[in-house]
Amino acid sequence: MWDYSEKVLDHFMNPRNVGALDDADGVGEVGSMACGDALRLCFKLGPDGRIVDARFQTFGCGSAIASSSMLTEMLKGLTLEQAARISNEDIARELDGLPREKMHCSVMGREALEAAMVDYYRRQGRDVPCGLLSQDVEICHCFQVSRETIVKTIRQYRLREIEDVTHYTKAGGGCTSCHHDIRHLIEEVWQELEAAPAGLVQVEMPAAGDERSRQIREVLENDIARALRTDGGDIELVAIRGRRVHVKLTGACASCPSSGATIKGWVEQQLREHVSPDLEVVEEKS
Amino acid sequence: MTFNLQDGLPPRPPDGVYLDNNATTRVAPEVVEAMLPYLSGNYGNPSSMHAFGAAAGRAVDRARLQTAALVGAALPAEIVFTAGGSESDNLAIVGTLRAHPGKRHLVTTSVEHPAVLGLCRELQSRQGYEVDYLPVDARGNLDPDDLRRALRPDTAVVSVMAANNETGVVFPIEEIGRIVKEHGAVFHVDAVQAVGKLPLDMSASTVDLLSLSGHKLHACKGVGALYVRRGTKLRPLIAGGHQERGRRAGTENVPGIVALGRACELAAAGREVEQVAVRRLRDRLERAVLAAVPDCRVNGDPDRRLPNTTNISFDYIEGEGILLLLDRAGVAASSGSACTSGSLEPSHVLKAMGVPFIASHGSIRFSLSRYTTEEEIDYTAAALPRIVERLRAITPFGKERKTFGG
Numbered sequence: 001m002w003d004y005s006e007k008v009l010d011h012f013m014n015p016r017n018v019g020a021l022d023d024a025d026g027v028g029e030v031g032s033m034a035c036g037d038a039l040r041l042c043f044k045l046g047p048d049g050r051i052v053d054a055r056f057q058t059f060g061c062g063s064a065i066a067s068s069s070m071l072t073e074m075l076k077g078l079t080l081e082q083a084a085r086i087s088n089e090d091i092a093r094e095l096d097g098l099p100r101e102k103m104h105c106s107v108m109g110r111e112a113l114e115a116a117m118v119d120y121y122r123r124q125g126r127d128v129p130c131g132l133l134s135q136d137v138e139i140c141h142c143f144q145v146s147r148e149t150i151v152k153t154i155r156q157y158r159l160r161e162i163e164d165v166t167h168y169t170k171a172g173g174g175c176t177s178c179h180h181d182i183r184h185l186i187e188e189v190w191q192e193l194e195a196a197p198a199g200l201v202q203v204e205m206p207a208a209g210d211e212r213s214r215q216i217r218e219v220l221e222n223d224i225a226r227a228l229r230t231d232g233g234d235i236e237l238v239a240i241r242g243r244r245v246h247v248k249l250t251g252a253c254a255s256c257p258s259s260g261a262t263i264k265g266w267v268e269q270q271l272r273e274h275v276s277p278d279l280e281v282v283e284e285k286s
Numbered sequence: 287m288t289f290n291l292q293d294g295l296p297p298r299p300p301d302g303v304y305l306d307n308n309a310t311t312r313v314a315p316e317v318v319e320a321m322l323p324y325l326s327g328n329y330g331n332p333s334s335m336h337a338f339g340a341a342a343g344r345a346v347d348r349a350r351l352q353t354a355a356l357v358g359a360a361l362p363a364e365i366v367f368t369a370g371g372s373e374s375d376n377l378a379i380v381g382t383l384r385a386h387p388g389k390r391h392l393v394t395t396s397v398e399h400p401a402v403l404g405l406c407r408e409l410q411s412r413q414g415y416e417v418d419y420l421p422v423d424a425r426g427n428l429d430p431d432d433l434r435r436a437l438r439p440d441t442a443v444v445s446v447m448a449a450n451n452e453t454g455v456v457f458p459i460e461e462i463g464r465i466v467k468e469h470g471a472v473f474h475v476d477a478v479q480a481v482g483k484l485p486l487d488m489s490a491s492t493v494d495l496l497s498l499s500g501h502k503l504h505a506c507k508g509v510g511a512l513y514v515r516r517g518t519k520l521r522p523l524i525a526g527g528h529q530e531r532g533r534r535a536g537t538e539n540v541p542g543i544v545a546l547g548r549a550c551e552l553a554a555a556g557r558e559v560e561q562v563a564v565r566r567l568r569d570r571l572e573r574a575v576l577a578a579v580p581d582c583r584v585n586g587d588p589d590r591r592l593p594n595t596t597n598i599s600f601d602y603i604e605g606e607g608i609l610l611l612l613d614r615a616g617v618a619a620s621s622g623s624a625c626t627s628g629s630l631e632p633s634h635v636l637k638a639m640g641v642p643f644i645a646s647h648g649s650i651r652f653s654l655s656r657y658t659t660e661e662e663i664d665y666t667a668a669a670l671p672r673i674v675e676r677l678r679a680i681t682p683f684g685k686e687r688k689t690f691g692g
Contacts, residue, residue: 012610013289018680033683036604036623036632036647040682057682059647061606061623065680 004062005096011066016073019055025123028115030108036180037064037105041112043075043083043120051075051083056112063095063102070094071109080117086110088137100141101177107137107147139181142174150182152230154189162186192232213240215275220247223274224267235267238284245271248284289676291615296665302616303662307502308451308479308595308653309620313545314504320548321506324541332538333529342540349547353511356550357477357496358487361516366530367543370510371478371499372401375445377512377523377534378474378495379405382443383415384521386472389442393471395420395428396638397452402445402476403634420446425587426455426639430465437469444471448480448496452622452635452651453586454595456484463492472518478502478510482553483560483592494518500542504655505549509542559656565593567663568654572596574667579674581684585641585649594654597622599636599645602684603677608650611673617666622649644683 024042031038037060046052054072058065071091075083088106092098098106121128137147153168162182166172172182217237225235238246268281324345330338332346350362359365368374394406396419409415418436420428444466449456459475466473474495482503496513500506514520526535581601605623612619622633636646
């Protein structure tokens with residue numbers, strides 16, 4: 001028998017805000033029947049940009065229902081920027097704690113919130129503001145490994161198996177209760193990877209046999225592209241014209257307002273450091 | 287969305303409703319009475335050469351007779367007392383493998399209790415044994431041809447449960463045993479759930495080794511037995527003293543053994559109660575629930591089941607929520623859902639039967655005993671539809687009979 005707090009039992013027995021909103025501004029769905037838990041979260045914004053209503057529907061255990069209920073209560077009255085700062089630990093804390101094996105229920109709440117906010121921006125035809133969803137959560141409690149670390153590692157090393165994630169990050173190597181979450185992350189990352197164009201696409205081939213071009217391509221692929229991919233972005237080499245390297249940022253980087261800084265502050269610096277100090281990087285906009 | 291569970295229900299039974307007898311059972315008052323003297327005045331060691339020892343020894347002898355009688359053993363010496371079902375299973379399987387060092391293959395089923403499955407996986411992964419796990423069909427039944435195909439000249443032991451703890455499905459042990467005997471392997475049966483509920487007669491059986499557990503038949507925890515057919519080669523797991531004819535060292539758990547013996551005696555006398563009264567109540571519960579709750583179904587072959595067990599899947603909802611609400615209503619049951627165990631996989635038994643996730647996460651096992659009353663069953667049958675309806679109001683599934691995200 002789990003040792004649930006009174007608050008968990010209260011929100012399970014008397015869940016707040018059950019149901020759907022016909023005129024929701026954002027809807028997030030995470031989990032599945034196969035996983036054993038699933039949550040559909042929706043919210044409505046008022047004229048002042050604050051959440052006036054939030055509703056949930058949950059398939060899952062007592063703590064999943066309680067976490068969803070608590071999250072909808074926490075959301076009301078918040079701006080999206082404030083809502084984005086709610087972490088899974090915040091949900092668990094409001095419930096006076098969750099059994100360790102049940103922390104994934106609060107993670108599911110956080111994930112549904114992210115999905116609902118992404119849905120909101122998509123409906124508005126707007127990009128998801130950088131940093132809005134930067135909240136990190138701990139997935140593996142035995143080894144304190146965060147979601148961000150796991151996602152980055154899966155992307156960087158193209159991991160497909162839980163066992164590999166455990167080898168690279170230790171996550172999942174203890175009680176194994178996070179294997180379910182790691183499996184989700186692997187699927188999530190691979191969905192992205194398979195949707196995105198692979199690697200460097202060379203539109204205009206630089207002169208063959210050119211040693212400097214070879215070095216530029218190598219640094220772009222090995223150091224820069226790989227690092228960008230850990231954040232869901234990528235870079236394409238468009239052309240090398242003299243000392244000018246023309247590149248195009250793709251994936252998440254393409255819509256990032258700080259892409260200029262990425263190009264000048266980092267890509268250029270990397271190339272200058274590793275290839276030649278006279279190189280200049282030019283960003284081609286799509 | 288407040289919810290008063292008790293509204294409109296029949297009066298709640300004062301001591302609650304215990305429908306989790308496949309997990310453990312209430313110690314029968316007669317059993318408590320029988321064991322008490324061995325927890326106080328009669329504390330002797332059965333091996334000792336004095337009156338204290340002799341009294342304890344006589345009690346163990348009597349319990350051996352009582353236990354042998356329940357399973358129809360030809361000789362009381364065929365009963366070896368252990369610390370419970372898991373130890374009996376381990377002694378049977380590992381003891382047989384040690385006695386036949388040249389044989390490196392085992393056969394079991396995919397729906398065994400973890401006591402056997404976990405052991406087989408361990409033997410496979412750490413000790414290099416080969417194991418075949420026989421599949422079951424959608425009703426939980428074995429195909430004897432699968433067993434024929436799996437048996438090999440180097441098969442040391444075949445371990446098959448008599449009745450499944452989760453679904454209550456009963457395997458045709460003698461039919462399986464005849465096939466095993468044709469191939470010369472040792473036949474072990476985990477009868478932990480069957481003993482006391484089904485008639486067993488080891489004197490006219492193909493079974494070589496049979497496990498049973500005290501706390502599943504109204505004795506206390508920490509005691510069990512292994513029936514070992516005379517002439518069956520078996521090496522001990524616990525070496526040391528001469529107790530249990532050298533097959534299980536260690537001073538006997540006299541109060542536990544006395545409890546087991548008395549419980550076996552009560553079970554032998556009450557077998558009709560299980561077959562008639564308990565079955566009637568189980569069927570009453572099942573019928574009422576199936577009639578009142580849409581989208582639910584019974585897991586396991588309804589014609590080949592223990593009389594006390596029903597396993598019902600409630601689509602679109604998850605088992606832990608059902609259990610929590612049942613518990614609030616005073617009803618104790620169990621679930622094959624992942625969340626209740628702390629693992630993330632739902633029941634391996636339902637998975638082996640091919641029960642879809644939509645149903646396996648919301649499966650509830652009700653297991654009755656001879657202490658279950660009609661009032662308790664009617665109360666449970668009245669509470670369940672409300673609980674299911676309540677959770678279905680929260681779930682995102684089933685509204686349009688489709689799922690999202692897989």
